[in-house]
Amino acid sequence: MAANMKLEEKVTQKTTMSGADMLIEALKAEKVEVIFGYPGGAVLPIYDKLYNSGVFHVLTRHEQGAIHAAEGYARISGKPGVVIATSGPGATNIVTGLTDAMIDSIPLVVFTGQVASNVIGSDAFQEADVVGITMPITKHNYQVRDIHELPKIIKEAFHIATTGRPGPVLIDIPKDMSVLEAEFDYDQEIKLPGYQPTMKPNHLQIRKLVEAVSQAKKPVILAGAGVLHANASEELRTYAEQQNIPVVHTLLGLGGFPADHPLFLGMAGMHGTYTANMALYECDLLINIGARFDDRVTGNLKYFAPKATVAHIDIDPAEIGKNVPTKIPVVGDAKEALKQLIHQNGKPADTKAWLEQLNNWKKEYPLMYKQEPGTLKPQRLIEMIYEYTNGEAIVTTDVGQHQMWVAQYYKFKYPHRWVTSGGLGTMGFGLPAAIGAQLADPKATVVSIVGDGGFQMTLQELSVIQELNLPIKIVIVNNQSLGMVRQWQEIFYEKRYSHSLIPNQPDFVRLAEAYGIKGLRATNEEEADRVLKEAFALNAPVLLDFHVTPDENVYPMVAPGKGLHEMVGVKL
Amino acid sequence: MKRIITMTVNNRPGVLNRITGLFTKRHYNIESITVGHTEMEGISRMTFVVNVDDERIAEQITKQLNKQIDVLKVVDITDQAIIARELALIKVAVTSATRGEIYTLIEPFRASIVDVSRESVVVQVTGESEKIEALIDLLKPYGIKEVARTGTTAFPRGSQRAASSNKLPFII
Numbered sequence: 001m002a003a004n005m006k007l008e009e010k011v012t013q014k015t016t017m018s019g020a021d022m023l024i025e026a027l028k029a030e031k032v033e034v035i036f037g038y039p040g041g042a043v044l045p046i047y048d049k050l051y052n053s054g055v056f057h058v059l060t061r062h063e064q065g066a067i068h069a070a071e072g073y074a075r076i077s078g079k080p081g082v083v084i085a086t087s088g089p090g091a092t093n094i095v096t097g098l099t100d101a102m103i104d105s106i107p108l109v110v111f112t113g114q115v116a117s118n119v120i121g122s123d124a125f126q127e128a129d130v131v132g133i134t135m136p137i138t139k140h141n142y143q144v145r146d147i148h149e150l151p152k153i154i155k156e157a158f159h160i161a162t163t164g165r166p167g168p169v170l171i172d173i174p175k176d177m178s179v180l181e182a183e184f185d186y187d188q189e190i191k192l193p194g195y196q197p198t199m200k201p202n203h204l205q206i207r208k209l210v211e212a213v214s215q216a217k218k219p220v221i222l223a224g225a226g227v228l229h230a231n232a233s234e235e236l237r238t239y240a241e242q243q244n245i246p247v248v249h250t251l252l253g254l255g256g257f258p259a260d261h262p263l264f265l266g267m268a269g270m271h272g273t274y275t276a277n278m279a280l281y282e283c284d285l286l287i288n289i290g291a292r293f294d295d296r297v298t299g300n301l302k303y304f305a306p307k308a309t310v311a312h313i314d315i316d317p318a319e320i321g322k323n324v325p326t327k328i329p330v331v332g333d334a335k336e337a338l339k340q341l342i343h344q345n346g347k348p349a350d351t352k353a354w355l356e357q358l359n360n361w362k363k364e365y366p367l368m369y370k371q372e373p374g375t376l377k378p379q380r381l382i383e384m385i386y387e388y389t390n391g392e393a394i395v396t397t398d399v400g401q402h403q404m405w406v407a408q409y410y411k412f413k414y415p416h417r418w419v420t421s422g423g424l425g426t427m428g429f430g431l432p433a434a435i436g437a438q439l440a441d442p443k444a445t446v447v448s449i450v451g452d453g454g455f456q457m458t459l460q461e462l463s464v465i466q467e468l469n470l471p472i473k474i475v476i477v478n479n480q481s482l483g484m485v486r487q488w489q490e491i492f493y494e495k496r497y498s499h500s501l502i503p504n505q506p507d508f509v510r511l512a513e514a515y516g517i518k519g520l521r522a523t524n525e526e527e528a529d530r531v532l533k534e535a536f537a538l539n540a541p542v543l544l545d546f547h548v549t550p551d552e553n554v555y556p557m558v559a560p561g562k563g564l565h566e567m568v569g570v571k572l
Numbered sequence: 573m574k575r576i577i578t579m580t581v582n583n584r585p586g587v588l589n590r591i592t593g594l595f596t597k598r599h600y601n602i603e604s605i606t607v608g609h610t611e612m613e614g615i616s617r618m619t620f621v622v623n624v625d626d627e628r629i630a631e632q633i634t635k636q637l638n639k640q641i642d643v644l645k646v647v648d649i650t651d652q653a654i655i656a657r658e659l660a661l662i663k664v665a666v667t668s669a670t671r672g673e674i675y676t677l678i679e680p681f682r683a684s685i686v687d688v689s690r691e692s693v694v695v696q697v698t699g700e701s702e703k704i705e706a707l708i709d710l711l712k713p714y715g716i717k718e719v720a721r722t723g724t725t726a727f728p729r730g731s732q733r734a735a736s737s738n739k740l741p742f743i744i
């Protein structure tokens with residue numbers, strides 16, 4: 001009898017634990033390698049359990065840094081990024097990152113602390129309606145109201161974040177829930193009748209697409225980040241080669257198809273190449289794979305692919321037909337769809353004349369910029385970085401002109417090397433994202449290319465780079481201005497540079513040194529060459545302040561409201 | 573054009589907020605919403621009436637709703653044979669002279685008087701929205717003091733053969 005009781009006690013001891021312990025056990029069960037966070041009152045019970053847990057926690061210096069780092073980690077590792085923040089201000093500091101991850105389909109699981117259940121709704125200290133605030137910017141969110149539900153909620157969160165169209169999922173945990181105890185059962189089956197993403201595409205639609213390709217004379221593939229999320233780069237190449245179809249990329253899709261491939265036409269959209277944009281304008285069959293026809297890609301919809309039959313492969317049915325009428329909708333995973341298309345091995349399109357025309361355009365209208373001896377052109381700087389890294393580095397950027405120049409001049413050969421904020425265009429993204437990217441791939445060369453404006457939005461994360469000795473090369477494309485804003489003011493507001501010129505930027509080299517990071521500066525091409533050589537020879541973080549020509553504009557350009565065929569700045 | 577969308581959802585805290593938030597975010601205008609329990613425990617039914625002319629937007633609405641994890645099923649039943657009903661309470665001013673008239677007037681609508689005072693009566697009526705509008709119109713000259721309407725709740729008829737039956741005269 002006594003022995004029996006002891007046994008029972010043991011069993012319950014094994015499976016009953018506090019909410020905070022459950023969280024840590026769940027992270028282990030999900031094989032989470034790293035979490036990014038910042039402590040505070042409402043998450044103290046969780047941080048207390050983290051103390052001896054063996055879970056690798058990176059203390060960023062701002063919650064925004066934590067969530068962008070998690071995004072960078074997710075983009076490179078293919079695994080969900082995990083974030084923890086406290087209630088109120090901690091949670092509101094991650095709102096930008098959640099929105100960014102939502103629009104760019106980045107899988108995240110985010111834990112926020114909340115005030116204790118019994119005071120929720122009383123405007124308690126550091127209370128914010130985080131579930132309400134984050135409802136439209138998460139794929140799903142939860143507030144834990146019953147400790148018994150916590151294991152199920154965490155398990156569902158990881159499932160929802162990583163399947164179908166990926167996205168951020170948030171779990172709001174009232175402080176008492178971290179302390180209360182219940183049974184921890186993480187082996188339960190996930191039951192979500194309202195969430196059944198379609199992976200396998202409809203065979204009939206695939207047949208229709210095969211038929212359309214066989215009839216096409218001017219087909220083109222527009223490949224977006226969906227190809228990367230589905231790990232379908234191999235399949236994309238095989239399919240394009242099998243069917244002789246040229247490929248253009250969206251900003252976020254870069255690397256999905258090798259930039260040095262003869263069938264690659266470059267990036268499409270506002271600052272896309274002439275050839276990519278004209279291909280979209282002239283094509284008779286447009287096959288969109290995992291892109292959402294964002295307005296920066298399509299330009300004025302009235303003139304978008306006016307002669308084309310549109311086929312769209314997407315895991316999210318709501319994206320199909322949202323902006324562009326679609327004749328052949330294929331709901332499913334990009335990899336599955338491409339596999340089926342390859343397997344069908346249909347009659348390839350007769351694209352000989354089309355490819356010839358495209359190649360002529362490529363020769364006639366390459367990306368170009370004016371050289372000016374004795375200066376440092378931002379475009380040249382990106383080319384130099386490309387050369388130094390052999391086109392194989394992980395590159396993260398911020399938002400603005402430098403981002404566009406990287407997209408244009410860093411010719412990504414491989415998938416999952418490119419980390420940028422696309423849909424939201426979040427300044428301050430680049431530096432923290434590089435931290436996550438480097439942690440996801442410690443051996444890779446990571447270059448974080450940022451503007452002098454955006455860098456100052458999250459520069460506090462230099463502290464983390466130094467602390468973890470991450471050998472990130474931080475490249476500031478310093479044009480003493482909010483370059484992209486300045487460019488628009490030059491073109492559309494008669495050079496009235498309202499609050500976009502910043503001639504008195506801080507001394508970034510000394511700033512780096514204050515953080516214990518080596519700083520280097522270059523003001524012309526020769527110096528740039530020298531400091532790049534020095535930086536890449538070091539297995540340590542280096543900040544490089546490049547003073548580029550300040551009045552450079554990004555071209556070609558499709559002005560807002562114009563069609564893709566109405567690019568300006570195509571020739572010097 | 574008015575569209576009727578019905579859905580079944582998990583009866584969880586915040587679900588209504590999720591749905592109405594989605595409508596706000598995407599700029600869809602809601603005419604009415606009704607929510608109530610279904611025969612299944614933990615599952616509620618919602619009926620939305622929205623005003624959209626563009627087919628593509630109508631399709632977007634159902635697709636976006638479908639993406640919500642707590643939404644189990646969405647159907648745009650506008651073009652189906654449906655039963656759609658709304659309830660309204662209408663407080664009408666009366667005098668001893670008009671009281672009898674009002675009783676006769678509401679009779680063909682199968683409406684009833686559910687509250688009587690010296691200066692007013694409360695009329696309760698159920699039916700399709702058009703029927704309710706019609707009754708309100710008829711009562712207007714007497715002086716309407718207050719109207720409370722539930723919004724439409726609806727579902728498909730048992731037999732879908734009579735696809736045009738929703739266009740039958742509204743008084744049934």
Ligand SMILES: Cc1ncc(C[n+]2csc(CCOP(=O)(O)OP(=O)(O)O)c2C)c(N)n1
Binds near residue numbers: 453484
């Ligand atoms: C958080 C945020 N605020 C404002 C903007 C608007 N914006 C877009 S580009 C840009 C200028 C960026 O300047 P900088 O970081 O120096 O990069 P550059 O364009 O000069 O390369 C601004 C202000 C934004 N994208 N994000």
